Structures are given as structure tokens and as C-alpha cells.
Amino acid sequence: MKTLSLLILFFINITCKENTTVYICNSAGAKKYHYTSSCRGLSNCTYKIIKVDIEKAKKDGKTLCGWEK
Ligand SMILES: [Zn+2]
Secondary structure, eight states, X not given: OHHHHHHHHHHHHHHHHHHTEEEEEOSTTOOEEBSSTTOGGGTXXXXXXXXXXXXXXXXXXXXXXXXXX
């Protein structure tokens, strides 16, 4: 039974982590992060769109995209 609860906790952890993934434009000038890769703010991106952890995006000084407030 202990193994089962550990497994459940493990899967909850994975789900939570997925919720904190955001999309950013991989250019030096990009200052925003986005919840979806199809966001209007990302359509201007001429660089590669990459997935990063939201904490990393914030650490890099990025803020939530204006289209998603
Ligand atoms: Zn956006």
C-alpha cells in the first residue's frame, strides 16, 4: 500500500510540473512568456519558440504576455 501512495504522489508531481511549462520566443529581445504556443504575442516571433519552466522564465526577467492577462 505504501508503494501505491508513493506512485500517486509521483504522478501528482508530474502533473503539477506540466502546469508550470510556458512558451518563450528564443531571442535575446523577448521579454514575455506565454501559456500557449499559439498565442498572438508569439506570432511575431521570428526565432524558435521553446518550452521552458515558468520559474526559469521568471528568473530570466520575463513577464506574462499582455495578451493573456
Ligand atoms: Zn502570449
